[in-house]
Amino acid sequence: MSKYPQKPLELGRLATIALCERGGKVRTSDFASAPQPGMRAGQWLDGLPRLLAADSLRALVAAMEAARRKQKPIVWGLGGHVIKCGLAPVLIDLARRGFATAFALNGAAAIHDFEIALAGATSEDVEAVLPDGRFGTAEETGREMSRAIVEGVRDGLGAGEALCRHLESVAAPEFASYSLLVGAWRGAVPVTVHVAIGADTPHTHPAFDPAALGAATHHDFRLFCTLVAELDDGGVYLNVGSAVILPEVFLKAVSVVRNLGHPLKNFTTANLDFLQHYRPRVNVVARPHAQAGGQGIAITGHHELMIPLLAAVLADRDER
Numbered sequence: 001m002s003k004y005p006q007k008p009l010e011l012g013r014l015a016t017i018a019l020c021e022r023g024g025k026v027r028t029s030d031f032a033s034a035p036q037p038g039m040r041a042g043q044w045l046d047g048l049p050r051l052l053a054a055d056s057l058r059a060l061v062a063a064m065e066a067a068r069r070k071q072k073p074i075v076w077g078l079g080g081h082v083i084k085c086g087l088a089p090v091l092i093d094l095a096r097r098g099f100a101t102a103f104a105l106n107g108a109a110a111i112h113d114f115e116i117a118l119a120g121a122t123s124e125d126v127e128a129v130l131p132d133g134r135f136g137t138a139e140e141t142g143r144e145m146s147r148a149i150v151e152g153v154r155d156g157l158g159a160g161e162a163l164c165r166h167l168e169s170v171a172a173p174e175f176a177s178y179s180l181l182v183g184a185w186r187g188a189v190p191v192t193v194h195v196a197i198g199a200d201t202p203h204t205h206p207a208f209d210p211a212a213l214g215a216a217t218h219h220d221f222r223l224f225c226t227l228v229a230e231l232d233d234g235g236v237y238l239n240v241g242s243a244v245i246l247p248e249v250f251l252k253a254v255s256v257v258r259n260l261g262h263p264l265k266n267f268t269t270a271n272l273d274f275l276q277h278y279r280p281r282v283n284v285v286a287r288p289h290a291q292a293g294g295q296g297i298a299i300t301g302h303h304e305l306m307i308p309l310l311a312a313v314l315a316d317r318d319e320r
Helices: 041-046 052-069 080-084 088-096 107-119 139-154 159-170 180-186 210-229 245-259 278-289 303-319
Strands: 074-078 102-106 191-194 236-240 268-273 295-300
Touching: 041 052, 041 303, 052 074, 052 236, 052 268, 052 295, 052 303, 074 080, 074 088, 074 245, 080 107, 080 303, 088 180, 088 303, 102 107, 102 159, 102 210, 102 245, 107 139, 107 159, 107 180, 107 191, 139 159, 139 210, 159 180, 159 191, 159 210, 180 191, 191 210, 191 245, 210 245, 236 245, 236 278, 245 278, 268 278, 268 303, 278 295
Parallel strands: 074 102, 074 236, 102 191, 236 268, 268 295
Antiparallel strands: none
């Protein structure tokens, strides 16, 4: 005998509805098809379920293809992890195919790529070297990046172009092809670099010139604003692996170009990361499209899987 005064509700008079009348949001027509031996990447995309992230990937591919047809920018904003996990050759090939018309890097992405060009290796074991203060003290990284920035400012260049130009002369020949900065320089693809002073290891080097870096990265912010203005009516901006710096820079650029009277509507933004952080979600995917049309796309997954898959689909459809 229950001690509770409440009694279970009787369900005998519950009204039901026929399954065929109710319908459903998922139907067999939305299902995936099994992969087949020898399947091309474009066929693989066609065979994905017509649901959720698979449809988001299709939408991103379609937007990038449309942008290229209309000769609109496809700008990639890159965090350090994208470079650390070995994707520079994939990104260089996307630029060659017209699916990347400019790159915006945070400080970490620029550092990792610069070190790859110099030595073919990057990414310190922080826990091993932090206790005795050796973290971030690589001589060549700090010296050569600082030199590139100082000389670039002298010649009226931004941080990205200055680093690219300098690497063309100091990169090790056997590693140059693995560097996004070198590849972009050789292909005349614009690169901007956006830093928070004190956040990156070269800022501690004795040769570091904060005034030069400030001028260089501000130059690049203004250049980035030009790139963002050109997104109007069909361009694509992808934020890949930057949780804070680039989403903030992007949102300010959106406001600047609209403030100056440039139309900026009906474009596509995407955030690709293994976590959907707050700033990319609101500053890249949502806010830029308020009262402006277009679409924001969020796809969650590891860069070392997502970017090669996206590139494979674009290359396959391009060649066909």
